[in-house]
Amino acid sequence: MKIVPMLAIACCLASPALAEQTVGSVSTNFRLLGPNDKIVVERFDDPDVANVACYASFAQTGGVSGGFGLATNPSNFGLSCLSYGPVSIPANLPQRQQVGAISASFLVKHFVLNRFVDAANHTLVYVLISTKVISGSPANAVSAVVAGGPSPASPASNAP
Numbered sequence: 001m002k003i004v005p006m007l008a009i010a011c012c013l014a015s016p017a018l019a020e021q022t023v024g025s026v027s028t029n030f031r032l033l034g035p036n037d038k039i040v041v042e043r044f045d046d047p048d049v050a051n052v053a054c055y056a057s058f059a060q061t062g063g064v065s066g067g068f069g070l071a072t073n074p075s076n077f078g079l080s081c082l083s084y085g086p087v088s089i090p091a092n093l094p095q096r097q098q099v100g101a102i103s104a105s106f107l108v109k110h111f112v113l114n115r116f117v118d119a120a121n122h123t124l125v126y127v128l129i130s131t132k133v134i135s136g137s138p139a140n141a142v143s144a145v146v147a148g149g150p151s152p153a154s155p156a157s158n159a160p
Contacts, residue, residue: 034064043055077130081144099126111130111131126144
């Protein structure tokens with residue numbers, strides 16, 4: 001039984017460094033004791049691809065156990081990735097790479113953000129999954145960002 005906590009700690013330490021920022025949250029359920037249940041939105045900037053950000057929304061359980069970080073959050077989440085400038089796929093980018101993680105319960109469950117390269121379509125595909133140390137969950141969300149072409153703010157995109 002000692003192996004489960006050790007695996008959980010190893011999993012957390014193996015997560016890549018990334019730029020993660022909480023954008024905001026919305027209260028969804030009043031709790032008399034402890035914080036309310038809420039939906040949290042976090043932004044992940046891709047550490048290896050410039051001008052790409054992914055926004056993940058997920059449920060966060062409140063109450064007394066949630067206030068101490070001991071509650072298990074449900075596997076309800078959404079994902080949207082976008083480019084905010086020109087995107088190019090680096091030549092040495094791995095076909096699949098973990099680019100982010102969110103802790104969904106104390107040492108046991110995480111939401112993991114993976115990036116895939118669809119070279120044939122010049123597209124980056126991001127998949128957010130729910131996982132546990134012992135067994136995974138089929139809950140997932142997917143979003144894609146096309147590389148190349150004009151950025152949304154460039155003059156070429158506003159031409160008549």
